[in-house]
Amino acid sequence: MRLANGIVLDKEKTFGTLKFSALRHEVRAENDDGSTSEEITRRTYDLKCSVQERMIQVSIPADIPVKEYPYNAEVELVNPVADTVANANYRGVVVDWYIKADDIVLKNKGNQTGNPQNHTPQGQPKK
Template sequence: MKFSALRHEVRLENEDGTTSDEIKRRTYDLKCSVQERMIQVTIPADVSVKDYPYNVEVELINPVADTVANANFRGTMVDWYIKADDIVLKNKGDQAGNTQNHAPQGQPKK
Protein backbone atom coordinates (compact mmCIF):
# COMPACT_ATOMS: atom_id res chain seq x y z
CA MET A 1 0.00 0.00 0.00
CA LYS A 2 1.08 3.56 -0.61
CA PHE A 3 0.36 6.59 1.54
CA SER A 4 -1.80 9.32 0.06
CA ALA A 5 -3.12 11.74 2.72
CA LEU A 6 -5.06 12.39 5.88
CA ARG A 7 -8.72 12.17 4.82
CA HIS A 8 -10.47 13.48 7.95
CA GLU A 9 -10.52 13.62 11.74
CA VAL A 10 -13.51 12.63 13.86
CA ARG A 11 -13.96 14.75 16.96
CA LEU A 12 -15.78 13.93 20.18
CA GLU A 13 -19.01 15.71 21.08
CA ASN A 14 -19.48 17.84 24.19
CA GLU A 15 -22.40 17.14 26.54
CA ASP A 16 -24.42 19.90 24.84
CA GLY A 17 -23.98 18.25 21.43
CA THR A 18 -21.39 20.68 20.08
CA THR A 19 -18.13 19.45 18.60
CA SER A 20 -15.18 19.38 20.99
CA ASP A 21 -11.52 20.01 20.17
CA GLU A 22 -10.63 16.44 21.20
CA ILE A 23 -9.99 14.06 18.30
CA LYS A 24 -11.47 10.56 18.51
CA ARG A 25 -9.85 9.00 15.41
CA ARG A 26 -8.19 9.84 12.09
CA THR A 27 -8.84 8.32 8.68
CA TYR A 28 -6.18 8.17 5.97
CA ASP A 29 -6.34 7.43 2.25
CA LEU A 30 -4.02 4.65 1.11
CA LYS A 31 -3.54 3.40 -2.45
CA CYS A 32 -4.01 -0.34 -2.57
CA SER A 33 -2.73 -2.23 -5.62
CA VAL A 34 -4.59 -5.41 -4.59
CA GLN A 35 -7.94 -3.61 -4.50
CA GLU A 36 -6.87 -1.40 -7.42
CA ARG A 37 -8.32 1.65 -5.72
CA MET A 38 -7.97 4.03 -2.79
CA ILE A 39 -8.94 2.62 0.60
CA GLN A 40 -9.61 4.45 3.85
CA VAL A 41 -7.99 3.23 7.05
CA THR A 42 -8.88 4.56 10.50
CA ILE A 43 -6.42 4.69 13.39
CA PRO A 44 -6.92 5.90 16.98
CA ALA A 45 -6.27 9.55 17.84
CA ASP A 46 -3.66 8.67 20.47
CA VAL A 47 -1.35 7.60 17.61
CA SER A 48 0.72 10.49 16.23
CA VAL A 49 -0.46 12.19 13.03
CA LYS A 50 0.99 10.57 9.92
CA ASP A 51 2.64 13.04 7.57
CA TYR A 52 4.46 10.69 5.25
CA PRO A 53 5.49 11.66 1.72
CA TYR A 54 2.96 10.95 -1.02
CA ASN A 55 3.30 7.44 -2.52
CA VAL A 56 5.70 6.13 0.15
CA GLU A 57 5.07 2.44 0.94
CA VAL A 58 3.37 1.81 4.28
CA GLU A 59 1.99 -1.12 6.19
CA LEU A 60 -0.78 -1.49 8.75
CA ILE A 61 -0.25 -2.68 12.31
CA ASN A 62 -2.99 -5.11 13.44
CA PRO A 63 -5.49 -4.32 10.65
CA VAL A 64 -9.14 -5.34 10.98
CA ALA A 65 -11.62 -5.31 8.09
CA ASP A 66 -15.28 -5.54 9.04
CA THR A 67 -18.75 -4.49 7.98
CA VAL A 68 -21.56 -2.35 9.29
CA ALA A 69 -25.10 -3.23 8.19
CA ASN A 70 -27.94 -0.69 8.12
CA ALA A 71 -31.52 -1.70 7.39
CA ASN A 72 -33.54 0.48 5.03
CA PHE A 73 -36.86 0.15 3.17
CA ARG A 74 -35.16 -1.79 0.34
CA GLY A 75 -33.38 -4.29 2.57
CA THR A 76 -29.94 -3.95 4.10
CA MET A 77 -27.04 -1.71 3.11
CA VAL A 78 -23.58 -3.04 4.03
CA ASP A 79 -20.51 -0.81 4.31
CA TRP A 80 -16.94 -2.01 4.76
CA TYR A 81 -14.46 -0.35 7.09
CA ILE A 82 -10.81 -0.93 7.88
CA LYS A 83 -9.16 0.05 11.12
CA ALA A 84 -5.64 -0.50 12.42
CA ASP A 85 -3.52 0.26 15.48
CA ASP A 86 -1.06 2.26 13.36
CA ILE A 87 0.26 3.02 9.88
CA VAL A 88 4.05 2.72 9.62
CA LEU A 89 6.64 3.00 6.89
CA LYS A 90 7.44 -0.27 5.18
CA ASN A 91 11.17 -1.12 5.23
CA LYS A 92 11.95 1.96 7.32
CA GLY A 93 15.64 1.76 6.50
CA ASP A 94 15.00 2.11 2.76
CA GLN A 95 12.74 5.18 2.78
CA ALA A 96 13.16 8.76 3.92
CA GLY A 97 10.47 11.09 5.14
CA ASN A 98 9.35 9.55 8.42
CA THR A 99 8.97 12.84 10.25
CA GLN A 100 7.77 11.07 13.37
CA ASN A 101 10.93 9.06 14.00
CA HIS A 102 13.77 11.03 12.39
CA ALA A 103 14.87 14.33 13.89
CA PRO A 104 16.90 16.80 11.80
CA GLN A 105 20.65 16.54 12.36
CA GLY A 106 21.73 18.16 15.60
CA GLN A 107 18.28 17.95 17.20
CA PRO A 108 17.05 15.23 19.59
CA LYS A 109 14.14 12.99 18.68
CA LYS A 110 10.82 14.02 20.18
Protein backbone atom coordinates in the same frame (compact mmCIF):
# COMPACT_ATOMS: atom_id res chain seq x y z
CA MET B 1 -23.16 -14.27 13.96
CA ARG B 2 -21.40 -11.46 15.79
CA LEU B 3 -17.73 -10.71 15.23
CA ALA B 4 -17.00 -8.39 18.14
CA ASN B 5 -13.41 -7.78 16.99
CA GLY B 6 -14.09 -7.56 13.24
CA ILE B 7 -12.48 -9.76 10.58
CA VAL B 8 -8.71 -10.12 10.78
CA LEU B 9 -7.12 -9.63 7.34
CA ASP B 10 -4.17 -11.26 5.59
CA LYS B 11 -2.20 -8.09 4.76
CA GLU B 12 -0.34 -9.45 1.72
CA LYS B 13 -3.36 -11.08 0.03
CA THR B 14 -5.81 -8.29 0.87
CA PHE B 15 -3.67 -5.22 0.20
CA GLY B 16 -0.41 -6.16 -1.55
CA THR B 17 1.65 -2.96 -1.67
CA LEU B 18 0.28 0.06 0.17
CA LYS B 19 1.47 3.59 -0.60
CA PHE B 20 0.75 6.61 1.56
CA SER B 21 -1.38 9.36 0.07
CA ALA B 22 -2.75 11.72 2.73
CA LEU B 23 -4.75 12.32 5.88
CA ARG B 24 -8.38 12.16 4.75
CA HIS B 25 -10.18 13.40 7.87
CA GLU B 26 -10.33 13.40 11.65
CA VAL B 27 -13.38 12.06 13.48
CA ARG B 28 -14.38 14.06 16.54
CA ALA B 29 -16.45 13.03 19.55
CA GLU B 30 -19.92 14.45 20.12
CA ASN B 31 -20.85 16.56 23.14
CA ASP B 32 -23.93 15.69 25.21
CA ASP B 33 -25.94 18.29 23.28
CA GLY B 34 -25.02 16.69 19.93
CA SER B 35 -22.50 19.34 18.91
CA THR B 36 -19.00 18.38 17.78
CA SER B 37 -16.30 18.49 20.45
CA GLU B 38 -12.60 19.22 20.03
CA GLU B 39 -11.69 15.64 21.06
CA ILE B 40 -10.42 13.57 18.12
CA THR B 41 -11.36 9.89 18.34
CA ARG B 42 -9.64 8.58 15.19
CA ARG B 43 -7.93 9.66 11.97
CA THR B 44 -8.59 8.23 8.53
CA TYR B 45 -5.88 8.09 5.86
CA ASP B 46 -5.98 7.46 2.11
CA LEU B 47 -3.65 4.67 0.96
CA LYS B 48 -3.07 3.42 -2.59
CA CYS B 49 -3.66 -0.34 -2.64
CA SER B 50 -2.12 -2.54 -5.35
CA VAL B 51 -4.38 -5.60 -4.87
CA GLN B 52 -7.64 -3.63 -4.68
CA GLU B 53 -6.38 -1.37 -7.52
CA ARG B 54 -7.79 1.74 -5.90
CA MET B 55 -7.47 4.12 -2.98
CA ILE B 56 -8.59 2.70 0.37
CA GLN B 57 -9.31 4.49 3.62
CA VAL B 58 -7.87 3.19 6.87
CA SER B 59 -8.71 4.50 10.36
CA ILE B 60 -6.28 4.47 13.26
CA PRO B 61 -6.78 5.60 16.87
CA ALA B 62 -6.30 9.28 17.70
CA ASP B 63 -3.68 8.51 20.37
CA ILE B 64 -1.28 7.54 17.55
CA PRO B 65 0.67 10.62 16.34
CA VAL B 66 -0.42 12.18 13.03
CA LYS B 67 1.23 10.48 10.03
CA GLU B 68 3.12 12.87 7.76
CA TYR B 69 4.86 10.42 5.47
CA PRO B 70 6.05 11.42 1.99
CA TYR B 71 3.55 10.92 -0.82
CA ASN B 72 3.88 7.38 -2.26
CA ALA B 73 6.01 6.13 0.66
CA GLU B 74 5.47 2.38 1.07
CA VAL B 75 3.64 1.66 4.32
CA GLU B 76 2.13 -1.28 6.14
CA LEU B 77 -0.75 -1.67 8.54
CA VAL B 78 -0.35 -2.93 12.09
CA ASN B 79 -3.12 -5.42 12.97
CA PRO B 80 -5.62 -4.49 10.21
CA VAL B 81 -9.26 -5.51 10.70
CA ALA B 82 -12.33 -5.16 8.49
CA ASP B 83 -15.42 -4.13 10.42
CA THR B 84 -18.93 -2.88 9.76
CA VAL B 85 -21.28 -0.17 10.90
CA ALA B 86 -25.03 -0.52 10.34
CA ASN B 87 -27.50 2.35 10.01
CA ALA B 88 -31.25 1.83 9.98
CA ASN B 89 -33.34 3.81 7.51
CA TYR B 90 -36.94 3.70 6.28
CA ARG B 91 -36.12 0.89 3.81
CA GLY B 92 -34.19 -1.35 6.19
CA VAL B 93 -30.52 -1.30 7.14
CA VAL B 94 -27.47 -0.01 5.29
CA VAL B 95 -24.19 -1.70 6.21
CA ASP B 96 -20.86 -0.03 5.47
CA TRP B 97 -17.51 -1.81 5.64
CA TYR B 98 -14.42 -0.05 6.89
CA ILE B 99 -10.80 -0.89 7.65
CA LYS B 100 -9.17 -0.04 10.94
CA ALA B 101 -5.66 -0.71 12.19
CA ASP B 102 -3.58 -0.11 15.30
CA ASP B 103 -1.10 1.97 13.29
CA ILE B 104 0.33 2.79 9.84
CA VAL B 105 4.13 2.48 9.69
CA LEU B 106 6.79 2.91 7.01
CA LYS B 107 7.63 -0.45 5.45
CA ASN B 108 11.32 0.17 4.60
CA LYS B 109 12.34 3.19 6.64
CA GLY B 110 15.75 3.66 5.01
CA ASN B 111 14.74 3.19 1.37
CA GLN B 112 11.69 5.31 0.52
CA THR B 113 11.30 6.88 -2.90
CA GLY B 114 9.79 10.30 -2.78
CA ASN B 115 11.31 11.04 0.63
CA PRO B 116 12.83 14.53 0.35
CA GLN B 117 15.20 13.84 3.27
CA ASN B 118 16.97 11.06 1.31
CA HIS B 119 16.88 12.71 -2.12
CA THR B 120 19.70 14.63 -3.71
CA PRO B 121 19.59 16.06 -7.24
CA GLN B 122 21.33 13.88 -9.79
CA GLY B 123 25.05 14.56 -10.02
CA GLN B 124 25.26 16.35 -6.66
CA PRO B 125 26.91 14.74 -3.63
CA LYS B 126 24.99 14.27 -0.39
CA LYS B 127 25.88 16.82 2.27
